[in-house]
Amino acid sequence: MRTQIVAGNWKMNNTFSEGVDLINELVEKFDAVKEVQLIIAPPFILTNEAAKALKYKTIGLAGQNCSNQSHGAYTGDISASMLKSAGANYVILGHSERRAYYHETDQIINEKIKLGLKNDLIPIICCGEVLKEREENKHFEIVAKQINGMLKEISPEDFINIIIAYEPVWAIGTGKTATPDQAQEIHQFIRETIKNIYDSDIANNLSILYGGSCKPSNAKELFANPDVDGGLIGGASLNADEFIEISKSF
Numbered sequence: 517m518r519t520q521i522v523a524g525n526w527k528m529n530n531t532f533s534e535g536v537d538l539i540n541e542l543v544e545k546f547d548a549v550k551e552v553q554l555i556i557a558p559p560f561i562l563t564n565e566a567a568k569a570l571k572y573k574t575i576g577l578a579g580q581n582c583s584n585q586s587h588g589a590y591t592g593d594i595s596a597s598m599l600k601s602a603g604a605n606y607v608i609l610g611h612s613e614r615r616a617y618y619h620e621t622d623q624i625i626n627e628k629i630k631l632g633l634k635n636d637l638i639p640i641i642c643c644g645e646v647l648k649e650r651e652e653n654k655h656f657e658i659v660a661k662q663i664n665g666m667l668k669e670i671s672p673e674d675f676i677n678i679i680i681a682y683e684p685v686w687a688i689g690t691g692k693t694a695t696p697d698q699a700q701e702i703h704q705f706i707r708e709t710i711k712n713i714y715d716s717d718i719a720n721n722l723s724i725l726y727g728g729s730c731k732p733s734n735a736k737e738l739f740a741n742p743d744v745d746g747g748l749i750g751g752a753s754l755n756a757d758e759f760i761e762i763s764k765s766f
């Protein structure tokens with residue numbers, strides 16, 4: 517049985533005190549969804565505060581990104597070891613916003629994945645096509661290329677610690693969601709791709725999350741698909757009730 521996961525990517529939202537309030541609200545309401553692995557990814561300034569609040573809870577804590585360098589003169593960057601030392605146990609890598617606005621390539625993401633793994637962080641690695649690629653029916657090719665690039669020289673022993681998130685860029689923050697059939701089709705393709713790189717056991721145990729305008733009203737039909745193991749939630753994760761509601765949608 518694969519782990520069912522609902523991860524909340526807060527992106528660049530909330531002040532420090534608003535973030536603390538949201539963490540506390542989640543901690544308070546959490547007991548309702550024990551069977552699902554909840555993860556939150558607040559901005560870096562809240563990582564340690566969240567770690568303290570989540571200490572006796574099984575809610576996972578992720579960074580939204582980390583550097584592709586281990587340490588040194590990289591102004592503004594946060595390393596994987598810093599994240600780990602602040603209390604994170606996951607890290608989101610290769611999000612389409614990092615790819616689009618900060619020019620992150622699969623090679624850079626691959627370096628980050630290696631540093632994340634080295635520092636005992638579970639990478640949640642993202643892939644997904646833009647609208648034009650979907651319209652030209654290139655989404656399979658694009659996603660396979662991203663996955664192969666990101667996973668270069670990642671051993672099977674390391675890969676079993678990785679989570680994949682499929683996030684079609686045209687669905688992120690747009691209110692447009694992939695249909696359940698579209699999600700299932702590409703999630704199945706991702707599992708097949710992983711089977712070809714590693715083996716079927718590893719592919720069958722991999723949790724693949726859907727992301728892109730996932731909300732309480734559509735989570736149930738998305739999560740009902742055999743190859744959709746949960747969601748990476750942006751906007752709706754900023755509201756504790758909606759986030760909890762989504763995690764009850766399996």
Ligand code: PGA
Nearest residue numbers: 688689728729749750751
């Ligand atoms: P969204 O974002 O749920 O706001 O569309 C998803 C994501 O980017 O992880």
